[in-house]
Amino acid sequence: MSNSKTLVLVDGSSYLYRAFHAMPDLRAVPGDPASAATGAIRGMINMMQALRKEVQADYAACVFDASGPTFRDALYPEYKAQRAPMPDDLRAQIEPIHEVVRLLGWPVLAIAGVEADDVIGTLARAAASQGVEVVISSGDKDLSQLVNEHITIIDTMNGKKRDVAGVTAEFGVPPALMVDFQTLVGDAVDNVPGVPKVGPKTAAKWLNEYGSLDALVARAGEIKGVAGENLRATLGWLPTGRQLVTIKTDCDLDGHVPGLPELDAIAMGAEQVGGLRDFYEKYGFKGLARALQSPAPAAPAPGASGDLFADPATTAIAEAAQQRHVAYDTVLTWEHLDAWIARLQAAELAAVDTETDSLDEMRARIVGISFSVKPGEAAYIPLRHEGPDAPAQLPLDEVLERLRPWLEDGARHKLGQHIKYDRHVFANHGIEVRGFVHDTMLQSYVLEVHKPHGLSSLAERHTGRTGISYEDLCGKGVHQIPFAQVPVDKAAAYSCEDSDQTLDVHGVLWPLLQADEKLRGIYELEIASSETLYRIERNGVLIDAPTLAQQSHELGQRILQLEQEAYEIAGQPFNLSSPKQLGEIFFDKLGLPVVKKTATGARSTDEEVLEKLAEDYPLPAKILEHRSLTKLKGTYTDKLGAMVLPRTGRVHTHYAQAVAVTGRLSSNDPNLQNIPIRTPEGRRVREAFVAPAGRVIASADYSQIELRIMAHISGDEALLGAFREGQDVHRATAAEVFGVGVDQVTSEQRRYAKVINFGLIYGMSSFGLAKNLGIETKAAAAYIDRYFQRYPGVKQYMDETKASAKARGYVETVFGRRLYLPEINSPNGPRRAGAERAAINAPMQGTAADLIKKAMVAVQARLDAEKPEVLMIMQVHDELVFELPEGDVDWLRAEVPLLMAGVAELQVPLLAEVGVGGNWEEAH
Template sequence: MSSSSKPPFILIDGSSYLFRAFHGMPPLTNSKGQDTGAIYGVINMLKSLLKQYHPTHIGVVFDAKGKTFRDDIYPEYKANRPPMPDELRTQIAPLHEIIKAMGLPLIIEDGVEADDVIGTLARQASEAGIDTLISTGDKDMAQLVNQHVTLINTMNNQLMDIQGVRDKFGIPPELVIDFLALKGDKVDNIPGVPGVGDKSAQGLLNGIGSIDEIYKQLDKIAELDFRGAKSLAKKMAEYEEQARLSYQLATIDVNLQLNYSPETLVPEAADTARLADLYSEYEFKRWYTEVTSNQTAVDAEPDSTTNEDVTASELASDDITVDYTTIFDEATFEQWFKDIQAAELTAFDTETTSLDYMQAELVGLSFSIEAGKAAYIPVAHDYPDAPEQLSRDWVLAQLKPWLEDPTQLKVGQHLKYDKNVLANYDIHLDGIAFDTMLESYVLNSTGSRHDMDTLAQNYLNHRTVHYEEIAGKGAKQLTFNQIDLETAAFYAAEDADITLRLHQVLWPKLEANEGLKKVLLELEVPLASILSRMEQQGVLIDSQRLLQQSQQLATRIIELEKEVHELAGEAFNLGSTKQLQHILFEKMELPVVKKTPKGAPSTSEEVLQELALDYELPQKIMEYRGLTKLKNTYTDKLPKMINHRTGRVHTSYHQAVTATGRLSSTDPNLQNIPIRNEEGRRVRKAFVAREGYQIVAADYSQIELRIMAHLSGDKGLLDAFSSGKDIHRATAAEVFGVTEDEVTDNQRRSAKAINFGLIYGMSAFGLAKQLHVSRSEAQEYMDLYFKRYPGVLDYMDSTREFAKANGYVETVFGRRLYLPDIKASNGARRKGAERAAINAPMQGTAADIIKMAMLRVNDWLQQANNDDVAMIMQVHDELVFEIKHANIDAHIATITELMEQAATLSVPLKVEAGKGENWEEAH
């Protein structure tokens, strides 16, 4: 844009906002079950933009219902797009109402798209010399950019001017239509020219010119310097009509006849009474407070969090003036260090060369002890002409006593990573009092992601500098040591500052709830240090065994592919969904179990499982998929993950991912190694102990069923577990009306399916499929079960009601599990939330118990200073150890006792432990 001081004319692509908000926000609902997430997201983005620019002229433009002139030109236009979901459609009318009540001009023109209205108004404004800002996420709008027209991305606030278009597309704005016409657009179903992609389109346009110029000089294409140029002229000639059609479809009409102009689109005073009614109806509590407190809708702070109880004063932290220092000399270091040592709490962060904690090298450290004030100490920026920095060895030597001091309290964002990095320098980070990632997770595990950028936006209304903005993307992304110091220092200092500010917002919320406070301070924060030690310990892998298994799997995969082709009667690509759909549902005419959102027959794992019950082909395809995944994910990959320094594999445990509190892991994912088939169990055999040690696996037995007995208080279940009965045999006896001695293996299997099915909220239909019986028979089993165990049915009913009334359920130990879909108007989402409401307290309590067990076992190891035992893995309800042969049985007995005493329920916890040379033997 020009340097005019006059606020710009802003055109907002409301339809782009709408879809981005719908797909980018969690599926929020109000207490009546009305969907509100898209409304919330759009209004939030509008408020943010208005606050930033305070425009004197503005238009919010939406697509109209029905067809446009492009559909007349090309009936297949946008045919690939799925129909609008009902849960989005129902939000459009109230969203329009709120926008109008805010006093903003709302524009909808029949027969044309929002793009054409925006294009026409932008042309009119340009001709009048008015600077225009178009807020959109639509790349097609780049064709409108000129000296007076700039785009701003709705999601990341990035501006795109003429140079920005060149940087993104490799061509100037005036050739964007030609670019889109040549390469086509799958989203809008613009056909383009087959075989022409980004590179060849850029090559044609920069080498020759527009489409018109290209078709005048087809013979010049072969002279151009890009891959495939020599043979492209023939294809261009063959598809000229399609290219010309695509040009028409991609062209935004800038010459509409409108009965308004940029000069007439002026915001009016907000109708605060109407806004108050709308905000009240859709339960946007803080916005309601704003308008009823006589704040204007345009000037009010944007609400950028899914937690409606965040106050305006918290969001005002975005207005803090920052004071960031880069420390280059010992005198400045000493002054800052003195302040840090005297502080009650210090926010601390490291900057490194890698996300892999075993490979990462320390580049710098940042600190903050006061909101808005932070310091960065660079120690290893090594790009050409980098300024002189303090020595890493010197800085770490000075900081080591403070870093290791448990009385010097620290807060960080995902401090487990920093602890691991410092361990590489023989520094054992202690004094971890808080972690903002864990604070957010404990407060609401499903409310949002828990990374710093998201939390800063949600809780502080602050957009942080994102790493990709300073380091680039993909293969050319710089590591932190390669980034110029001025840019890097601000980024690093901001991390520490924002961490402190986030803690100041999050901690009071947790402190106000005793249950959540205990989950954070007594479970999650101390667990992070234990997980750090487990990660650093790693696990030994027998790479030779895995290599042999990979070779055997490769042979079997080839055999399976051949068997599948024989059954199908032709060769096809098993990795192609389209070809698989053709074989299964067109050629073989198998029943269509489920459809994709676009209406095609689904080939998902769930569908193949159901078809495999009756047909051999899907059964073979499932086996092929399973073995291919096993080979690619584990037998091929694990040997490559062995750390050259330790000779072991080091996973990463994640505390803030699952909704229920269970841990997850990556690189490798230990939770997903299959154990129900021989090939998966063979992978576990490759997890071995070092010489003189054995692997010990200690597993909670039927822990979720025991938790169900505790939560429901059902007398029958409590008696069965307390007397040590086989719970599945006891259930079978109750349901089938026989004595326990008379229970058949088949009846026990059915009872097991009922027991586990119910805790996962399985319906009679689902149980019928699992047991291969009729739906009525499955319903009869369930009715008998609830008759024998009435406390279970009471628990399920009361839990559903509690979830609907409160929007969450709780574990035995106070962890909250929010259910945003519990009142959703969409029946499938609501039913899913109801099933989760029943299961989440059991899964969450099981997660809490195994974490408590890890803490107890760790305390024993620390107190006994026991180097003979190492806790090396946590998988589902199991802890895995590497234990020296001497006294192994005594250690197993101690571990079993500690785990069984980790928590007190109405029924005893039972742990089964085994030992062996590898994980599978121990299991």
């Protein structure tokens, strides 16, 4: 083993029930039934101390279930429905159990929305992948599916050990088949049905005979008797059952990248002797208190609780204070608040920042608010801080009511860092903020798109200021605490600094924008777009969950069918996702040609190889289709329904403005831009985006926008003429390239011309074109030469653009957005070539991004003025999507294309086309 470190994961939820039922009815005051129950606490202490002696751990975590629903409840409302509620005496001991486990040196985890088993699974697999040995302490058989050569389960109550051999001996199948085993048997404890009348012995027998659940399902018709009938009757349920029993190993643990937790954040800590002594005295454990030998309280150990993050925060605050004299107020009285409201009313511009309990802007609630009206001066209003040392705070609702006149007054100008988020947060409390005229994130995005746009980066880069980070206050990793638990004095210093720094950064960046008319115009477009995107995000889109469920079921059936077909071609079952097994099947068993090798010399089975092999062999084609459908199911049909916000009944995507260097928006949670539309299954996903009764969906889409921009930028007369005359530009190109009349162009020639048109926009080489068309490179080069002969303006544009980019380091859109190309003069050939391709394409993509933003803003303004019942609900690539009353369809068909065509005057006409239907796919 290359790494001898060990991670111990305790199934805390399992432990506390065992402790509660195993111990007598102990009380904080012995013999007084009215005093607090302490039996489970004492049992937990005993178990944790015993485990620590038994297993030496470098890293550790005691994982508990957090209150509230998880994805399984959304997937199956009857999940755990039959479970009795937790006994009140046990419930009252939960918080002290968490406290004492931390004092004993164990990091404690309870992640909202994620079951303890899934947290354990994510940490276990991530640690094992880094060579760490993992020991899980639990009596729960469900965790057996996690076992592998690096992950072992121990049950300290009965001495049972579940390693690979132990699981196989106990259940009759290896750990790799435990999910299939549990799906067939079901889970009575969690109320998850399996196949009726199928117990562990039958399940093990089937799986050993057929190799997997998927193979069993594919041959369900062969199973005899009542068991076979029950299996066939349950086929529709099994995919859901499998999801319910499968422990997730890629959970987002409080905002961290799934699968890559920072193990140092869960290092096993030392016992906090002083804290333990106080705890034991409080709960009547006098014997335990006497057993402690250390007379003085110990300092908090890494990973322990308490005031863990006090030192880093104090240090950062002190450092920040030394850099600059500041006057930061904490507002705790009405008089103080009224004085600050008067300052806000008098200010020409005020910076605003909200501190919240969530990064999800549609769910976030305010914890505190800060303002700054003058460099070095700011105020923080704490509103929902909690904890024994938290001061009395003004009531949230009343404070917001006093602030409402200023917040909703568009004449009172406001500034923020990522203002769209703060607008949502205030809206969650019923306040529509007006007058946000500046956003430092967007200022940076316009001026320096290729650099980071976070406030700390901006402050350091432009004002030389460094300050307190969120991690300084709240910690990081699985130990990160909510902002509401941050002491108010530290929260005030942090939030005031944010508002103050925002004002400082604005003072540097805004003059730079004012000095450049084109960049100022782009910035004003971004500010207006932020307003419109806020409206789109707020509107959300209605999702038809039954349609998605049906699609998931059908995709699941097809995926199972593809697996079986792959097994038949290969002559054996295998893991379709395993590169190692694919290589053995492809190259050793079937003798397929090796297309390329990896950097380590292994035979590659990546996407490119599969696509090449799929041209001649059936198995790679099956694998590609399997991957495509599995991704579609996992990313969209299984998940979209769970993303619905309960209070609105809709899905609300988040549009990130300051990400793509071209000015394009990115969409996430869910990502609307990556829904595959080149396959029937992908297009069907859009059928689930629907309108409520009496309303319809409409889609307005720019036609061939980037080709039109190419014609405008290059000024090529032949290309301009084709668009001005309303010709089919691909047919016109085919006629030019192949030297035939427009009416003689074949469908194949038009297809070639379309690939050439779009390929050249993206800087495609003759090699790339040949590969795309499936022709010889020499023939592709001839087509490109002929294209440039017919469209010399395009060739000239490309040559001049590359030369200009090399001289200036950036290119521009039609409207002046700057697109920086740091690698344009790189000595690295491939990087330089990539930058040259980007130099050609970026002005077109960027201009298209500017145009759709201009259209979005113009259309929203018209809707506000004339048709408030028409909602803009999505912006995807060059398309705007609406939900509207059926009676407004004719108006939208007539007006929106005119608005979209009229946002800019190019050398070619802009054309927008509208489709209408009951769902997004019909409208498109």
